[in-house]
Amino acid sequence: MKRDLVTLLELNRQEILHILDESARLKHLKKRGIPHPLLMGKTIAMIFEKPSTRTRVSFEVGIAELGATPIVLHAGEMQLGRGETIEDTAYVLSRYVDGIAIRAYSHQTVASLATTASVPVINMLTDLTHPCQILSDLFTIFERKGTVEGITVAYIGDGNNVAHSWILAASRLNFTLKLGCPEGYEPDSEIMVEAPMDRVALYHEPREAVEDADVVYTDVWASMGQEREVEKRLKDFEGYQVTPSLMALARKDAVFMHCLPAHRGQEVSAEVIDGPQSIVFDEAENRLHTQKAILTFLLSS
Numbered sequence: 385m386k387r388d389l390v391t392l393l394e395l396n397r398q399e400i401l402h403i404l405d406e407s408a409r410l411k412h413l414k415k416r417g418i419p420h421p422l423l424m425g426k427t428i429a430m431i432f433e434k435p436s437t438r439t440r441v442s443f444e445v446g447i448a449e450l451g452a453t454p455i456v457l458h459a460g461e462m463q464l465g466r467g468e469t470i471e472d473t474a475y476v477l478s479r480y481v482d483g484i485a486i487r488a489y490s491h492q493t494v495a496s497l498a499t500t501a502s503v504p505v506i507n508m509l510t511d512l513t514h515p516c517q518i519l520s521d522l523f524t525i526f527e528r529k530g531t532v533e534g535i536t537v538a539y540i541g542d543g544n545n546v547a548h549s550w551i552l553a554a555s556r557l558n559f560t561l562k563l564g565c566p567e568g569y570e571p572d573s574e575i576m577v578e579a580p581m582d583r584v585a586l587y588h589e590p591r592e593a594v595e596d597a598d599v600v601y602t603d604v605w606a607s608m609g610q611e612r613e614v615e616k617r618l619k620d621f622e623g624y625q626v627t628p629s630l631m632a633l634a635r636k637d638a639v640f641m642h643c644l645p646a647h648r649g650q651e652v653s654a655e656v657i658d659g660p661q662s663i664v665f666d667e668a669e670n671r672l673h674t675q676k677a678i679l680t681f682l683l684s685s
């Protein structure tokens with residue numbers, strides 16, 4: 385039976401912990417220059433409907449380092465852009481490649497691709513979720529704090545795809561998630577039903593959400609596809625910027641994380657993202673190691 389990664393609900397606790405361990409092992413091998421061609425001879429297609437820097441480069445480099453061949457496809461340059469269905473695309477690509485990764489607007493596009501393709505499908509971000517990001521962020525926390533379970537993560541800002549994947553991660557691993565979102569920008573109810581209510585709390589006051597946090601996390605106020613809402617969102621998210629005074633309410637050894645790209649002066653102040661508590665570039669680097677762990681988990685099982 386092939387495995388996909390469309391949302392984190394498809395992984396159990398043991399499998400997530402295995403991916404984190406594997407990320408550490410693959411990082412160690414890379415840092416020592418030890419080759420690890422675990423997917424030698426395979427080919428993986430990557431489809432992009434939206435822009436990407438980190439996800440695209442970390443997957444493409446990761447695939448090459450595993451001895452496999454990446455093929456980057458921009459949806460607008462495929463027949464998909466001229467109306468070919470995602471199902472026909474899935475049937476055809478499954479005849480050529482060993483895995484398909486996709487970044488799409490609609491979550492349903494990725495779900496349909498996964499249902500139809502006979503090879504593993506990986507969600508590289510949709511409007512609803514961003515599972516590879518959060519697996520990698522869990523690895524970064526594991527590296528820094530020695531554990532993921534038992535810690536408190538404060539997510540401040542938009543209840544978006546990144547927040548949704550944090551919630552789904554909390555349904556699988558034993559950590560506390562405190563969400564601070566403005567009214568009207570809470571996570572979707574279809575995701576909130578998965579939240580373990582004893583460990584996931586929603587606040588409309590960022591100061592309450594960051595109290596006792598080991599990790600303060602934020603993301604952009606306007607995601608890809610929401611560019612026309614920027615002006616309204618800048619007003620609606622007033623007071624939700626992660627500033628030094630907000631960070632001061634978290635634990636003394638708290639770290640600041642952001643999936644990037646960031647907008648200094650909007651969701652985070654330059655003092656915080658460029659300051660000593662910020663680990664955003666280690667976080668970005670770890671995308672590479674965790675993508676490789678995800679790929680080997682899905683394509684070798």
Ligand code: CP
Nearest residue numbers: 436437438439643644
């Ligand atoms: N964090 C993240 O997914 O970045 P990109 O949009 O650059 O891939």
Ligand code: NVA
Nearest residue numbers: 544603607608643644
């Ligand atoms: N929420 C952001 C994440 C970017 C990695 C977006 O969807 O644009």
